[in-house]
Amino acid sequence: MGTGAAAGTFAGLGGFDAELTPLIGRRADTARIARLLSGARLVTLSGTGGVGKTRLALRVAADAARSAFPDGVYVAELADLRDPELLASSVLGTLDVANPGHPGADPAAVLAARLRERRALLVLDNCEHLVDACARLTDALLRAAPGLRVLATSRQPLGIAGEQVFPVEPLPVPDARAGHGLRDLNGNPAVALFVDRAAAVLPGFTLTRPDAAAVAELVRRLDGLPFAIELAAARIRSLTPQEILERLTDRFALLTGGSSVAADRQRTLRALIDWSHELCTGRERLLWARASVFRGGFDLESLERVCADAELPPAALLDALDGLVARSIVNCRHVRGRSRYHMLETVREYGHQRLAASNSLDALRGRHRDRYAELTARAGREWFGPRQVDWFTRLRLDHPNLRAALGFCLERPGQARAGLALAVSPRHYWMTAGLLSEGRHWLSQLLAADHAQDGGDGDSRGDGATGPETAVRVHARVTDTYLRILQGDPDADVRQALAACEAAAEQGGHRRESAWVWHHHGILAVWREDYASAAELFARARTEFRALGCLDAALECRVKFAIAHACGGEAAVAEEACGEVEAAARTHGESWLHGMALLARALLALRADAPADATTHARAAIARLRPFQDWWDVAMCVEVIAWSTRNDPRRTARLLGVLHLLWESLGGRLGAAPFMRTQHLRLDATVREALGAAAFDREFRRGARATVDEAMAHVLDDPAGVPGLTKRESQVAELVAEGLTNKDIAARLTIAQRTAENHVERILGKLGLASRTQLAVWTYEQRGGPARGPRRRGLAERSPAD
Structure with a gap:
């Protein structure tokens, strides 16, 4: 084990090294951590390797150094320290104290004495391999120095009284179900990080439409993990985004070449995960490898069925799982009152390679298959009964498995x-x-x-x-x-x-x-x-x-x-x-089946020309069918509701758009319900004639472009969800109708002009509109007033980004 001390950094009153790259997508996190730090004396940023704990801690510390801690902010980088006996003297070095005092003086006591009267922040970076020593030292310092705050980064919490743990999550990634519009993607933190780092190695690089889908999928496949995204972006010198994506089958070979001044463990993705692996016990490593056969997540019962044996009995497995959760290898969340676990794909793939190397892969995959054969058989037996929705939810959760x-x-x-x-x-x-x-x-x-x-x-x-x-x-x-x-x-x-x-x-x-x-x-x-x-x-x-x-x-x-x-x-x-x-x-x-019976009643009412009853039954059927995501039968209900609302052509046109969305998402077409085709086409023609082609297309697009929740809001006639504008978006729509530019809107609402631009673009997309003029007309119509244009001349010629 190494004995070298960390080279700690003295920060004093804001004397931090300048950031060489911007911190992207962490504004809300820095604000939340700062608030935690104002009330708690120890805040630990926990999370998997490469998630950005150090960058986040240094940004919070730099901001705090300007006002909150007049006696200094001190940063102790502990990654290279191996001997826990040298921890106190290493941290003491960050206070610019070269000599702890007289020979034989206890460095921890000297450190406590130096901090006793100070209002200071001590940052302990990379504590995971020295958790016990860091916990003891931190506890002693906090007891001795009432004005001291400690901000720690660790893949594992320190576990002492008063600790506030802030889990650092990967950056949000684009929704796989959404489109790949450039504005939305450029506003996504994971994509923005890729683009920023790619432009650093390939000047002039920007996100273009041909690359949009590949970049979105790339950051999704990398779990939004900043370190992995940065390594991938560095490959843009010689590979296109699509080529990088295609080579992710071996991400550990591809994602190398980190900063030459970084620690060895921070130069490649494999080295970063190796570091986590070395910190695990033997049984934790074994469980990590075995659990890699799961996809998308797992519960404790499934983990025990697949991974437990004489080498890893259930009691030991539970301890190992607890250790992996504590070390941020496995994440835990609660779903419907039960614990559910998952690993980031990068972490899972590392374990999978370890499992393959052990020649145990086929045996574990066979046990995994047997477990889910058992679960699906049981779901089939218990489907008809009170646990029906529970079983459906369980199967949807375990769909990747x-x-x-x-x-x-x-x-x-x-x-x-x-x-x-x-x-x-x-x-x-x-x-x-x-x-x-x-x-x-x-x-x-x-x-x-x-x-x-x-x-x-x-x-x-x-x-x-x-x-x-x-x-x-x-x-x-x-x-x-x-x-x-x-x-x-x-x-x-x-x-x-x-x-x-x-x-x-x-x-x-x-x-x-x-x-x-x-x-x-x-x-x-x-x-x-x-x-x-x-x-x-x-x-x-x-x-x-x-x-x-x-x-x-x-x-x-x-x-x-x-x-x-x-x-x-x-x-x-x-x-x-x-x-x-x-x-x-x-x-x-x-x-x-209860929902299906209600659909039958809706069809009966439709046949009897009782539109109000038909709509009531169809909505009741949707309430039963929607928890199963039974979009085929939901679409049948929407057909009934659309016909029943034919006296409101705008609403009917939106519902026809929703039907297009539903049938298309099912991989079918209107022909999938051919006995209703004639009625559907007749309704389409009637509403199109009533509205005119332009108005029909506009309302149809509103339905067809909706999210599932927005589509159901159209169907269920929920004003709060039609067309899904937020309170702020409604404010922006009103200001557009008054003729304000994006710059004016930004000033009125005290937001950035870019934010105002994004709001306008999002509103136009949700409503299926093409211009600000159309938005102004729509807003006046929603008020129930006359459809008139905006007040300012020339606004019709402005682009949405004006």
């Missing part, structure tokens, strides 16, 4: 059959979660792999050439075909697929799958508006499901029976069926 488990089954020979069982266990998941395309991807890939690996259980075409297929294969094929139906695949193709499924089910004696085939034929009959045949097919499937004891499937057929009769005008029969489903749903605490 499901993907990883399914991927393992595809990659490893002989595992496709297990993958099929995993993919079909939560039968409703792909439908209710709106993951139609992804469900089809996994099912088709696994069916093909299983056929290639087939040892004689039949082929994937269901032609009976080699004997009957297993139930799981037939189940997978039937489910895949249903997803194709919901996405509006050509009728002839799905009919052929259903015929093959029916033959395979009959040959194998798989009665449940035969019943599902009849159900799916019923859906096709609804599509072609043959409601009588549809009702017969649903009734036939229901009878078989009841005989098999499948109550949930029988009720699903019953609610589809109700929908068929509602569309066909058989109101009394449909009402009776809806009542049966609702009563059973209430008895069993079920939500999803």
